[in-house]
Amino acid sequence: MRFEQFLIDNAAAHAAKTALITDRKRLRYDEFDRLSSQLAASLSRNGVKRNDRVLVFMDNCWEAAVSIFAVLKAGATFSPINSSTKADKLAYIIGDCEAAAILTQAKLMPVVGDARALAGDAMLFVASTAAPNGQVPAGATAFDTCLEGEPQPVVHGGIDVDLAMLIYTSGSTGRPKGVMMTHRNIDAASGSITTYLRNQHDDIILNVLPLAFDYGLYQLLMAVRLGATLVLEKSFAFPHAIFERIREEGVTGFPLVPTMAAMILQMRDLEPGFLPSLRYLSNTAAALPPAHIARLRELFPGARLYSMYGLTECKRCTYLPPEELDRRPGSVGIAIPNTEAFVVDDEGKRVPPGVPGELVIRGPHVMQGYWRNDASTERMLRPGPHPWEKVLYTGDLFQADAEGFLYFVGRKDDIIKTRGEKVAPKEVETVLHSHPGIAEAVVLGVPDPVLGHAIAALVVRSDQTLSDKDIIRHCSRHLEDFMVPKVVEFRIELPKTDTGKVSRRLAAETMEPAE
Template identity: 35%
Template sequence: MLDGAAAAAPDDPAVRDATGRWTYADLHAHSHALDAWLAEHGVRAGDRVLVQAETTRLLVALFHAVSRRGAAFVPLNPAMKPFHLSAVVANAAPALVIADAALAPALRALTTVPVHETPQVLAAAEARLGSRAADTVRPDPSAPAALIYTSGSTAAPKAVVTPHAQTVFVVGALVAALGYRRDDVVYCRFPMSWDYGLHKVLMSCAAGAEVVLAGTEGDLSLLRRLREAGATVVPIVPSLASMIVTLARREPDVRPPVRMFTNTGAALPQAVIDDLRAAFPGARVVRQFGQTECKRIAVMPPDEDTERPAAVGRPLPGTRVLICDPDGEALPAGEIGEIVVEGPHVMPGYWRAPEQTARVFRTDPRTGAPQLHTGDYGWLDDDGYLYFAGRRDEMFKRKGLRMSTVEIEAAAMDVPGVQAAAAVPPSPDRDLALCVVTDLAPTAVLRELRKRLEPAKIPATCVVLDELPLSLHGKHERRQLAALLDGAPA
């Protein structure tokens, strides 16, 4: 992708961060220089290069350099603490580690392989500009391009193996589905340690667009930075979308040239979608749905962004979505079941975790096709559009009725004055609860919810907080909320 972009438009801007900008020719040259540096340090095809650093131009060049080696890029969020870091380092077994200066000591305590600091790595690349490694390889399409560590149902993070073939398919399919253009400026606040951030970098490269890496900057000036950057495409999660709406209300005269917001990671409430459209007239708000285990499952066509407001999109071309009952049998349109995915974007499994892989990545006994059993629930309509009902840990029964946190949160966000909402499923010692950020009284929020939800779905408790705890990827930390509600230190 990078070689093609650099050959087609070497002087076009490729990547920008807080310290500067590289053209495609610059990025291309730095990737080759870093490839030569990695070769000098003994990195070979099949090795893992672990990187814990802020997302900058250097990180983008390193991804391409590691790919030129035929090695696997293992990006870790800088906020990952030693408790999880030790397990991840042991699982990845890297040949070489690169880290920001402040993070390097913790990594040196966990591994015997060399740990290089990013300032020195960047200096080494600058000193080698114009040089190339003698043994650059063309990677095997089935070999891992990256290992993406995710949290979830296990105590330690697990790594989704992300091969070159699946990555290339997904990037091409998403660029086409979303209509990325060469003149786009993609403003990305998400780290490359999250596949959402990594793929935005790669999609921008495939389209010949510019990506602006803005993950470590403050929030209050966000709207002005979007305008200064000339941002045309803004990937969002609900917390970021709510922040943008709040800032747009405070600064109605500051209008970045955004033509499209794209959402994934967590369901975007309809109220927030409506607010974005009101604040940015003419901008598309595109709903998407996916998992790291296959990157993306469905995308709402941008020109249909106002149609079927409850749908999260249509399956990517060349892929198939099934809704299955507990026995794995496909259900008809309109019935809720587990979302099961087939296609060339389904990853091969988790790194060095055969038992977890066997539970999630299976084979259709009738066709032999690889299948991803997502653990998410939803349904398809008669036209093949997918609707998301909730994740396995977000679905529950109360008073005999099956429901999800998603629908309760969406109703709460529809209440004027509610800035954020998180529903906490019932436990043996506590009924369904709702945590909100608002100036309203809890009783007022519950009164408004009774106008929007069936009686069984009305939370027993509403708690007003100053802010909701979020994960590194902007999702609700329901365990922290549950601990708070149960009286434990949160």
């Protein structure tokens, strides 16, 4: 079915239940349903049609959540855009998907104005009643105006193979690409994830990740699917305030990324079990180092910890059942329910256990392709085991153990060749993260006239007395000689993408040039 039906059904069954909690507003399911229907009707009256693309350019706020479901109810396709996006990138996205509308906030109007000047006009709504000067910006319609009147269902004739969302990748190399996901895709992904997380309708999930990041977005989608409650926060900049929020609301689920885990583990005043309501923690975006997994389990003894792997092109690929953490702390697990994951060589043939190769994903949550980008689509979606299907080639190197549990090796294009040997940065980073004085680390190759490339490590210290020689000695005890970093540089923080993931590309750009 179309995904907005989950909101409609839960509003009918649990009208008074709290659906969404933000710093400014709490919405019951019936309120959430009514507001999104009112906005959908307004979008329709103003020309938004079935399968049109509508940008949701907002931070984490109640208006963003309402906007996403309003776009779906209007029969259109939503595209969540990170609120930190600059005008030139926004202009590119507007032009690339031919956006019919932009739902935004008054504080982001200068960026939208500049983008529209570059890309040409799109219909525009603003998610605040007024700009700071008390006036609705020129060319915009006040969000509150769109929520007036009785909600009338929009009859659009859409079905579940229509595009539900278009998510633009971060664009770390070249222009961002729009990942096309149908209602059927997100139904399959959200159903699989809520199954292995053992989510329930009485879960209270806290999300600090941007709704423009698919990991953050799915917290909203999964909560609405279940009829659960989502506590939506703007960031993890003030962890103690977030912890207090978890206690106040009785939060049961807390999705993390590795940078958040690193922040938590640097805090010295936390006692094990200090957030007793938590039932589970989850991690994706990048693999958690085994040392961080062990310390998180000590801090949250009553919570199940799910180590996961995924990518925007299929949302989620694998998860490690928490009962396997002791035996396989370095694994990202097995395929999620109703999914097949396998490792192949350069010719597309499956490889035996222990042999690295590219991970391939087969399942109903695999994207339809990249928006108007056939060349990139053909690189990622290739013929599968059966004549009727395409499967997703992830571009990531994995190997499986004898029981089929998967281990991330690295990006195919991240592999460093040094002294004639191949080095996966992830393997070196795991050793670095095992040192108690290191909070975060990223490894990359830098040109070297003798070695071809030398191994370099950028490190954030939690122990300021730690020296580069200490780190090299630590690595020498755990790694083969050719894998030991030759260069160690200290940083106050590591460069990250908009989604909070450490960026190897940006890290390379900050390296000091070799003498």
